[in-house]
Amino acid sequence: MRTLSILGSTGSIGTQALECVARYPDSLGISALACGSRTVRLAEQIRKFKPQIVSVRGPEEAKRLKSLIGDIKNPPEIVHGPEGLIKAATWPGTTSVLNALVGAAGLSPTLAALRANLEVLLANKESLVMAGSIIQKLLKDGHGSLVPVDSEHSAIFQCIGGDISRLKEVSRLILTASGGPFREMEINEFDSITVKQALLHPTWKMGPKITIDSATLVNKGLEIIEAHYLFGIAPEKIDVLIHPASIVHSFVEFHDGSMLAQMSYPTMQIPIQYALLGGERRPANVSPLDLAREGRLEFSEPDSEKFPALDLARRALKLGGTATCVLNAANEEAVRLFLEGKINFPSITSLIESALDHHDVMETTETAIINADLWARNHVFKNVSEILQFNPDTK
Numbered sequence: 001m002r003t004l005s006i007l008g009s010t011g012s013i014g015t016q017a018l019e020c021v022a023r024y025p026d027s028l029g030i031s032a033l034a035c036g037s038r039t040v041r042l043a044e045q046i047r048k049f050k051p052q053i054v055s056v057r058g059p060e061e062a063k064r065l066k067s068l069i070g071d072i073k074n075p076p077e078i079v080h081g082p083e084g085l086i087k088a089a090t091w092p093g094t095t096s097v098l099n100a101l102v103g104a105a106g107l108s109p110t111l112a113a114l115r116a117n118l119e120v121l122l123a124n125k126e127s128l129v130m131a132g133s134i135i136q137k138l139l140k141d142g143h144g145s146l147v148p149v150d151s152e153h154s155a156i157f158q159c160i161g162g163d164i165s166r167l168k169e170v171s172r173l174i175l176t177a178s179g180g181p182f183r184e185m186e187i188n189e190f191d192s193i194t195v196k197q198a199l200l201h202p203t204w205k206m207g208p209k210i211t212i213d214s215a216t217l218v219n220k221g222l223e224i225i226e227a228h229y230l231f232g233i234a235p236e237k238i239d240v241l242i243h244p245a246s247i248v249h250s251f252v253e254f255h256d257g258s259m260l261a262q263m264s265y266p267t268m269q270i271p272i273q274y275a276l277l278g279g280e281r282r283p284a285n286v287s288p289l290d291l292a293r294e295g296r297l298e299f300s301e302p303d304s305e306k307f308p309a310l311d312l313a314r315r316a317l318k319l320g321g322t323a324t325c326v327l328n329a330a331n332e333e334a335v336r337l338f339l340e341g342k343i344n345f346p347s348i349t350s351l352i353e354s355a356l357d358h359h360d361v362m363e364t365t366e367t368a369i370i371n372a373d374l375w376a377r378n379h380v381f382k383n384v385s386e387i388l389q390f391n392p393d394t395k
């Protein structure tokens with residue numbers, strides 16, 4: 001029996017994880033739930049899954065939630081803010097933490113859960129992008145364990161049978177990418193991409209931040225970094241292939257020249273359930289793949305001129321230290337500005353590039369990460385006025 005703390009329970013991954021918990025109550029229970037502001041949804045989840053503690057973004061949300069669950073007999077303790085997330089992650093009795101928070105907010109709970117020797121089921125790739133070497137050291141020193149939830153990394157994990165000792169047999173990882181909604185658009189049209197267009201992902205339904213990351217291919221850049229720290233494979237041995245149908249979720253190439261892939265129609269139900277059930281294969285409410293109907297599967301090289309994000313991620317990995325943290329923070333702020341209609345689509349990657357150009361790389365420590373994250377966000381803000389002048393049509 002796994003007792004779960006689900007962080008980000010109101011989001012795309014969090015709600016799908018709770019569907020799995022509801023499907024297998026004999027194997028999965030809930031100790032804690034945490035979210036940001038969607039308190040109505042959280043109140044429904046509290047009634048159904050009866051956590052002992054819940055955390056929300058701040059005191060206002062906590063007040064709102066309290067009034068929404070005023071009639072419950074044994075209500076959960078309500079906490080808030082970054083400390084609340086850590087308290088929920090490490091609540092006594094918890095065996096596994098599903099970190100499905102979006103962005104940098106996910107890092108401290110990942111570190112806290114590992115330090116408490118818990119199993120972390122990681123959807124929040126930003127944790128590894130910001131602090132991969134710190135997490136690697138915690139794991140090496142025997143603190144907790146990490147199971148990927150991101151579909152590509154779960155695919156790789158599944159191809160090695162969930163046994164990381166088999167990574168020594170691996171010669172190359174090939175991450176697949178749908179290519180996003182602008183795969184076939186001409187580069188000279190990128191300036192006029194609207195928020196609405198960018199939020200329409202062709203194969204996956206996800207939260208807004210990762211949907212924009214998928215459109216810029218920054219998501220795949222983050223995933224190269226994630227794969228590097230998760231599997232200890234050198235960046236030059238991690239390739240990306242564009243595969244528009246999102247049926248092959250990634251490939252593992254072995255030293256003997258053979259290659260394994262994990263396949264299914266695009267759904268997060270499989271990687272989420274694989275992580276939650278510790279690799280046990282049970283029905284997941286997913287239609288089996290009909291390959292005869294698909295007919296063919298297509299793969300191609302990514303276009304690095306149209307999508308500079310992959311090169312930026314490789315550059316950040318080469319720079320080392322705090323550079324990947326800077327890439328992540330600059331991206332988070334740039335995505336926010338794009339979603340607010342303040343910058344155009346190509347500016348997202350230009351802002352990341354500018355942050356990498358100007359950052360003085362520091363060795364990765366927790367303090368250096370906090371400083372680099374803040375520095376990158378400020379750098380983006382300072383540069384936005386310049387970009388707006390550069391693109392007078394940008395609203």
Ligand code: NDP
Nearest residue numbers: 008010011012013035036037038101102105123124206207
């Ligand atoms: P969503 O935006 O759908 O959900 C994010 C969750 O985090 C929500 O529950 C939100 O709460 C909560 N949250 C955000 N900020 C805070 C905060 N400061 N404090 C507390 N809670 C917070 O994101 P996704 O589910 O799409 O993605 C989650 C993570 O999983 C990301 O790292 C993403 O890259 C990764 N991932 C997602 C995939 C997908 O299919 N969605 C696939 C692979 C990886 P609220 O909404 O209540 O404010």
Ligand code: MG
Nearest residue numbers: 150151152223
């Ligand atoms: Mg992914």
